[in-house]
Amino acid sequence: MENLQISVIGVPIDFGQMRRGVDMGPSAIRYAGAIERLEAIGHTVKDEGDIYVSNAAQLEVHPKLRNLGAVVEACTQLSNRVKETVEQKKFPLILGGDHSIAIGTLAGLAHHYKNLGVIWYDAHADMNTAETSPSGNIHGMPLAVAMGMGHEKLTNIGGSGAKIKPENLVIIGARSVDEGEKALIKEKGIKVYSMHEIDRLGMTAVMKDALEYLASRNVDGVHLSLDLDGLDPLHTPGVGTPVPGGITYRESHLAMEMLQESGVLTSAEFVEVNPVLDTKNSTANVAVELMGSLLGESLV
Template sequence: MNKLNISIIGVPTDYGQTRRGVDMGPSAIRYAGVVERLEAIGHDVHDKGDIRVSQKQEGTIVDKQLLNLEEVIDVSTSLANNVNEALEQKEFPLVFGGDHSIAIGTLAGLGEHYKNLGVIWFDAHADLNTPETTPSGNIHGMPLAVSIGLGHERLVQIRNYAPKIKPENVIIIGARSVDPGERELIRQQGIKVYSMHEIDRLGMTRVIEDALAYLRERNVDGLHLSLDLDGLDPLYTPGVGTPVPGGITYRESHLAMEMIQESGMLTSAEFVEVNPILDEKNRTADVAVALMGSLFGETLV
């Protein structure tokens, strides 16, 4: 295992959706002992604290297809700048959400540093909605679409370039709640998806082997993991805003993290959607930290 210079960036925002509490996710993850765990593995960990998240701007025009647009743009821009700075300092960006809209900012900060970035999207949802297809208006259902260049122009153009990633370099793992517009976009854009059907049929070992082989064949020059805790079955992660039964097991998730670590391909990661208000004794944050242990090389012997 290579010793990493890890830069932790917290993003205490819930503007991407309408259930309060996920803004406390970064604090819950820290309380679960993430810094101590990563340091025990042997990494240098620099907790940069949380980015500043402004209070909601009252009196702004509300677009029901893009809820809290101005606030999400502000948060995404600030996060993108912080991630860019971490990479310029040769640090490994490890981002804690907050809701999954923060991936807009994470990928905007990463994209300038990689010509062919690969992305593993570990999630129950595809997050490929646009203002035209969204059933809710929640931007946390749009970050992957925005990052491949589809959606509101101001979101797409954060840090003044687009797209941030190529759709054919994206692999979604654990999907089991996909909207009709997202299904069509997956077909149009050639996005690779391993739904729970494939995981059940093939097994997680085969899924991760195939995913990593696919990204190697595409000659990716970096690998970002975007892990939504609702990718796991809510039996293990009750503290998420949009739980979907029938998800990935605790052990399967650890296996996936271990195999990604062993590949030596990982260059950045984010963990999102931990909501302490909905949780049971910080169980979901504890799972997030345990998965980070496996992702960053923790072993039993």
């Protein structure tokens, strides 16, 4: 692949959920050698550092949205940084942090891509709102927010309204979906490849179909949002909401390689690495290895 100008942006936030420690995810991924690995492929990589995340206790409290103020503040900053990165014609690579940060990433990308395709590699659909969420955790809401549904302080980040179209979204690896999310998936006709489809069809067929689907939508860019809990917890133990029966390590490398070979990828984020719950930084190591496959690493 072409050599990219990559800007790495860390978002050390764990306020989108309840288990502390995922705010150390960006540091764990850097420690696992992310920058060096991408440079070895031939890319020019600039580590832009981390955005500042305020103490949630000092910000707005909402009865149904956990740490709303802190998430809004962090995602607003991230939206601005992503917008600036794309303006500079650089490839944004975002390191989380919990998955609430995708609200900011997608808001920033929406300034430049009017028909953005999104591949959501995750055990969860992340389409809850305050009304449907069993927990009030905002890391389970970013796709709903990006489609324009939810609290206005979230949907107005980076500008009012929806940032992505439901028909331009593909979810891969889903196996833990709440009832409200199921209803929304059906209502919006969202493309979902659950573990049933992956087991039945194989990852090659799933990725081929997903990429052909996005191409048929004439998307003007493709963003990958990869939650490490999309993989089976045997491979990625250091995540806050592990769900057994997930995508394998080898299937994930194949998916990343096929996405790289397609030449359509314009941005990516890797989220939910929690070193407090991890074993010898193995989850961060997997994240870095998948980044390598996604961004052109080869054996020959």
